[in-house]
Amino acid sequence: MAETVSIARADEPLDLSLSAAELEAHTAHISEFIVERLDAAGVDDAIIALSGGIDSTTTAYLAVEALGADSVYGLVMPSEVNRDRNMSDAERVAETLGIAYDVVEIEPVVDAVLDAFPGVTTDSEIETDPLKTAVGNVRVRVRAVVNYLAANQRDALVLGTGNRSEAQVGYYTKYGDGAVDCHPIANLYKGQVRQLAKHLGVEDDLAEKTASAEMWSGQTDEEELGMDYPTLDSVLALHIDGPLSKSATAREIGVPESVIDEVRDLHAASEHKRNMPPGPAPLY
Known part of the structure; x- marks a missing residue:
């Protein structure tokens, strides 16, 4: 039987929702930010790692709003622990937006890294920390390497997908999903990201999806937090x-x-x- 994880829930959480005017203002503000960052770097294109989650989806929609579909390139980078639905959702986002994308399987790279390091395995039965976390972080950092390979090849900027909530508690991998050129949604709490996503036209099943960094099988953000x-x-x-x-x-x-x-x-x-x-x- 699966272990029941206790998750704290506020009786009366603060209402941080944004008005329609504020959502429009955030869309314009973030779009301007993206354009400014690319202009400052002297490049025309942006790279986004698409996970099928709400943060990368919202960032992709904002990037297309700011730059146009032809200037945004997506990378879908599944590993053995990713849910098939999330990877198909990531491709759906790219196809909905009309952006070019590629699928890069990262597990062979992860295996090569772990095979080169004594005493570590990708065995899916590993349940102990810190080894489970260490292997999960390798997956995240491999994606960062692929992001920058594509960015260097295309003379592009890597757009991060980190939000304000996760930045404030360090819920990301150092030199992994934190290794980017800028974070367009860094000024928004998680609930506001979901709200902005719906405002931008993201479908409800994506906007309301359970958040997971997918560093290992069955992981969810709220259980880990x-x-x-x-x-x-x-x-x-x-x-x-x-x-x-x-x-x-x-x-x-x-x-x-x-x-x-x-x-x-x-x-x-x-x-x-x-x-x-x-x-x-x-x-x-």
């Missing part, structure tokens, strides 16, 4: 990004203070991901 996204978004907006104290935030949304502590700990522990690698100060 230990809380649902409305709760995480609420804590971030009220406490990490906002002015409320721990106790006030817990009372406002109806969760134990331990949930606020968990988010604070994740935020503090992932600070290194949000900064350049440190070096010693100049002596002179």
Whole structure:
């Protein structure tokens, strides 16, 4: 029998939804940002890794809005742990938008990396951390390598798909899905990404899909985080990004203070991901 994972859920999550005017403003603002980043780099094209999830789908729609379909290229990079539906959804997004894309199977590359390192295997029965996480991170970093191979070949910029919620708690792989040239949806909480997706015309089954980084079989974001996204978004907006104290935030949304502590700990522990690698100060 599968283990039941406890997920914290706020009794009264904060309503972070955007008005129609705000959604239009965000669409224009992000589109302008994408154009500015490409102009600054002196390139005409953008690369996006398409996973079939809401973040990459929304970013792809915004990129086409900003640049046109001819200037956006998608990479679908399945591994042995990816759900078939997600990969078909990724291709559906590319075909709906009319962008060129390729499918690159990454598992042979992952196997080559692990075969070269003693004591590590891709055996799907591995259930122990940190090995499970380490192998999952290899998959994510291999995708980053392929992204930049395509970007260098095409003289293009790699668009990231990270949102505000996941950035604030470090829920991404350093030098993996965090290894990009810019993050167009970095100013949006997860729930707002879903809302903007629907505004842009993304179909409901994609906009409402359960989020999963798919670093290993059966993984979901909310189970790994230990809380649902409305709760995480609420804590971030009220406490990490906002002015409320721990106790006030817990009372406002109806969760134990331990949930606020968990988010604070994740935020503090992932600070290194949000900064350049440190070096010693100049002596002179």
